[in-house]
Amino acid sequence: KNLKKYFSEKGNLLRKSQNKIKAVDNISFQVKRGETFSIVGESGCGKSTTGLCLLRLTEPTSGEVIFNGKDILAISNKKEMLDYRRNIQIIFQDPYSSLNPKHTVKQILSEPFIINQTVSKDEIEERVISLLKLVGLDTYHLNRYPHEFSGGQRQRIGIARALALNPQLIICDEPVSALDVSIQSQILNLLRTLQQKLNLTYIFISHDLSVVERISDRVAVMYLGKIVELGTREQIFNDPKHPYTKALLSSVPIADPKMKKLKNRIVLEGDLPSPNNPPKGCYFYSRCPVKMEKCKEIYPTVQQVSELHQVSCHLVSLE
Numbered sequence: 001k002n003l004k005k006y007f008s009e010k011g012n013l014l015r016k017s018q019n020k021i022k023a024v025d026n027i028s029f030q031v032k033r034g035e036t037f038s039i040v041g042e043s044g045c046g047k048s049t050t051g052l053c054l055l056r057l058t059e060p061t062s063g064e065v066i067f068n069g070k071d072i073l074a075i076s077n078k079k080e081m082l083d084y085r086r087n088i089q090i091i092f093q094d095p096y097s098s099l100n101p102k103h104t105v106k107q108i109l110s111e112p113f114i115i116n117q118t119v120s121k122d123e124i125e126e127r128v129i130s131l132l133k134l135v136g137l138d139t140y141h142l143n144r145y146p147h148e149f150s151g152g153q154r155q156r157i158g159i160a161r162a163l164a165l166n167p168q169l170i171i172c173d174e175p176v177s178a179l180d181v182s183i184q185s186q187i188l189n190l191l192r193t194l195q196q197k198l199n200l201t202y203i204f205i206s207h208d209l210s211v212v213e214r215i216s217d218r219v220a221v222m223y224l225g226k227i228v229e230l231g232t233r234e235q236i237f238n239d240p241k242h243p244y245t246k247a248l249l250s251s252v253p254i255a256d257p258k259m260k261k262l263k264n265r266i267v268l269e270g271d272l273p274s275p276n277n278p279p280k281g282c283y284f285y286s287r288c289p290v291k292m293e294k295c296k297e298i299y300p301t302v303q304q305v306s307e308l309h310q311v312s313c314h315l316v317s318l319e
């Protein structure tokens with residue numbers, strides 16, 4: 001709720017005189033248990049920073065992160081934080097750099113149990129084996145090292161590690177972006193199967209709309225640190241309202257040229273404005289093909305267009 005993460009230009013310390021980079025600029029959303037909530041946008045829009053803020057792997061500048069009714073930004077004691085982190089796990093884009101190359105799979109998957117001391121030593125191997133099975137890997141892999149696996153297998157190990165402590169929520173940060181398309185499908189299917197089996201909730205971060213369309217229940221579109229549109233998958237993909245969402249959708253390759261997505265095609269021109277000096281009015285102004293005079297001066301407030309669908313654009317308030 002009202003989450004902000006500002007950086008100073010030189011690094012993490014914010015000094016008054018310096019320009020602030022508004023990586024996450026006052027965003028609010030709710031995620032329901034058991035759903036896949038996606039955050040989509042171009043690189044640098046603040047989606048990964050949002051994920052890190054939710055885990056407090058980076059400390060938000062302000063706002064609230066409420067999990068099961070508790071504001072986790074107010075937690076100051078280590079044990080409570082450890083409990084929270086057990087419930088929320090993260091899967092990264094590049095499984096290779098997030099797995100210690102000097103550790104075997106067995107060591108990698110044992111680590112969460114050792115750190116959290118949730119199971120006895122004798123039980124650990126048993127748990128590691130069941131984790132491997134859960135993600136579709138054979139147990140003879142136990143004593144192998146990350147470099148001996150394919151990209152898809154490594155991501156399975158990353159997923160197994162995230163599942164070790166029975167989390168409720170998993171933040172998936174571009175989990176299939178480094179993989180071939182055919183392997184992407186397998187991993188997305190695995191994520192979906194695990195979600196049903198273990199009643200998991202996902203926050204799925206991606207720049208890839210075709211992936212987001214396959215996995216999401218609801219989608220938030222981010223641009224320059226702000227959520228510009230939020231809705232169900234159907235609303236975002238079949239009835240997008242924000243010019244930026246429309247532009248993103250029209251840049252997705254489409255197999256069937258007659259598909260309606262090609263209508264009202266918008267091509268994005270120009271670069272993202274710098275987040276340390278966002279425009280005064282609508283942040284999308286410099287690239288928007290349907291901008292109006294007032295867009296330059298006034299940032300559009302969030303409009304509720306239907307029950308689950310909200311948009312920040314002056315055009316929508318005119319409808």
Ligand code: SF4
Nearest residue numbers: 282288291295313314
């Ligand atoms: Fe375009 Fe104006 Fe809407 Fe911004 S508010 S997206 S500039 S029409």
Ligand code: MG
Nearest residue numbers: 044047048174
């Ligand atoms: Mg990122």
